[in-house]
Amino acid sequence: MQRFFVENSLDDQYIITDISWIHQISRVLRARIGDEILLFQENGNERKYTIQSIEKKKIILNAESEITPHNTKQKHTITLYQSIPNKWEKCEYIIQKAVEIGVEKIVFFPSKRSQYKIIPEKKKLRWQEIAREALEQCGGYQPIILEYKDSFESIEIDPNSKNILFHTKDASSSIEIFYKKAQKKYGIWVGPEGGWEESEIDNMNKKGFITVRFGERILRTETVGIVVAFSILYSFAD
Structure with a gap:
């Protein structure tokens, strides 16, 4: 139906x-x-x-029926901070899958190696429609929040969130550490295809971010945030 x-x-x-x-x-x-x-x-x-x-x-x-209430609250909330990829289709994929698994918010922003620095307004309208259609199809109830920032510096860091920065090398921890103890809020930070610059990593580490890796695996920018969000939400699900 x-x-x-x-x-x-x-x-x-x-x-x-x-x-x-x-x-x-x-x-x-x-x-x-x-x-x-x-x-x-x-x-x-x-x-x-x-x-x-x-x-x-x-x-x-x-x-044809009375109103049926459903519980929409999640014990753990995730915000995906996604550097703008080099193809707009990847953003559409990220939004669709994030809605399906229950991510609360996506914040798109350009990092230093992002090919695109500005998102056209028509793309934002299109993505909002994609998010709505995904919500209707997946059986969810909470609309995802889509935000757009013009730089990392313009993002307000949530002090109550455990911020996870993904990096393919020189990571301080493996992703498994986050499955041992549940947090209420998570921030997942994903770089573009070319990865983060060292100055960006240093800046984030100074703000208390934890740099992690996926073992020897290197995931695509449109994949890593979705995989991690799904793992966290369903590892601690009731």
Whole structure:
């Protein structure tokens, strides 16, 4: 059953007037009168609806069930600090997979070896749509937060977060150390394809970051953050 994220209240009758929604339901999904869909909110509330009518400028839904609440709180939260990769498609992949596994926030920023320094506004709008679609498809409820910074220096470091800096050499610890004792908040810092410059690593270490490695494995920039986030969230899951 198709799920849709909404911000409005889940009333007994729900009217859709957004043109993109109408197109998706009537043209892409080819839904018909009588078909069922699920509407859900950020707070975890969900309700089943039946399509009553499909018109050019609106779709009318009638509730078929009571509102069902779901627990959306996670014991551990992860923010992925991702240096901008050399291809925009990699950002789309990172966003999609981060939503699927339950990452709370992604902060994109250019590091010294990033090919791109500025993210176009049209890309940001596209990525927000990708995040919404991923949330609807994966069964989650909490929309991911997407933030964009123009440099490392402009990022406000959370003092309550355990910040993990990934580096392919000269790392002080192996990633296994973080699976021994759970933290409430994690910050995962991933460099671009060319890696971090030594001055960046020194700066982060001075701020209390812990440099870690993945043994002998070298993971791609679009892979490492997702793998680590998944490992942390599900190693300490109830």
